[in-house]
Amino acid sequence: MTGQVVVAADERSLADVEEMFGAVGEWQLLRSDRWVARYEVRDEALATKLTAKLRNAGHPAVVGPPDEARAVAWEKRNRPTPVGGRAEVCFPWIGSTAEIVIEIDPGVGFGTGDHPSTRLLLEELSSNITGNESVLDVGCGSGVLTIASVYFGADRAIGIDINTAGLQAAETNARRNRVSDRTEFFATPLNEICGNYDVVVANIHENILREMANDLVVRLAPNGWIGLSGVSPGQLSRLRGAFPQIIFEEPRTMEDWSALIGRRQIE
Ligand SMILES: C[S@@+](CC[C@H](N)C(=O)[O-])C[C@H]1O[C@@H](n2cnc3c(N)ncnc32)[C@H](O)[C@@H]1O
Secondary structure, eight states: OOEEEEEEEOTTTHHHHHHHHTSOOOOEEEETTEEEEEEEESOHHHHHHHHHHHHHTTOOEEEOOSSHHHHHHHHHHTOOEEETTTEEEEOTTSOOOOSEEEEOOOTTSSOOSOSHHHHHHHHHHHHHOOSSOEEEEESOTTTHHHHHHHHTTOSEEEEEOSOHHHHHHHHHHHHHTTOGGGEEEEOOOGGGOOSOEEEEEEEOOHHHHHHHHHHHHHTEEEEEEEEEEEEOGGGHHHHHHTOTTEEEOSOEEETTEEEEEEEEOOO
8 A cells, every 4th residue: 555645736835845855856747837746655544644744834735645546536525526617726836728717725724616505606796796896705614705705806805714724724825826915804893893894705504694694784785685595495585685685696505405596675
């Protein structure tokens, strides 16, 4: 049995990785300034240890499939997530030929982009952002929705979360995707966030969405739209009931998950 470490690097970090391994890697260019190497090591335990060491040093790394039998399942788990026909969300160590490639390494934050509740909102952001919007992403996890908003044309996006370790991953992902100048991440509670936003998205449990309902609506600009996800089809009517100020469109559904997209009632 052997082990494998898969590690991604850019031109600056590539030499660091080789130094850590004490071996020159066979680097494959994935896209502009993104390289990947696969290091074969003695066994899986060593692969896990080296991967952890690389990750602690800030390098996006993952344990690769130890043998061909498990390669298919590994490739499936690591497949890019297509969004709107022009974009893909993928791990930094995975190739993509999409027009827009958003690299997400969630670390301890939630969200690789492939969960249906995330995908429902990614699709909405891809098709409904028209340009220059401000976006508030409540429960941003890895920052996937915050970062995608900017890629799809938003002027700036803010992500908030109660998981501070996850917020660090979000910041790293923003840097990796070169959108740090247009994204910010805070542990600030929603009710302390100032101002209002053209787009408010939240992919959180339904009970939390209901608890937050008023604070979410207060932060929505008069002509803005809100996207709520992370709920099952059976929870939709209760969720709608918590947002009497919003007129919702037909629910969006993917697998066993649903999302609501809405705008303020005109008074
Ligand atoms: C299902 S994850 C969504 C992550 C990411 N937005 C995505 O779509 O992949 C929900 C996130 O909400 C965060 N969360 C839970 N309660 C929260 C609260 N009251 N305020 C802010 N974030 C919260 C969790 O820490 C978690 O990161």
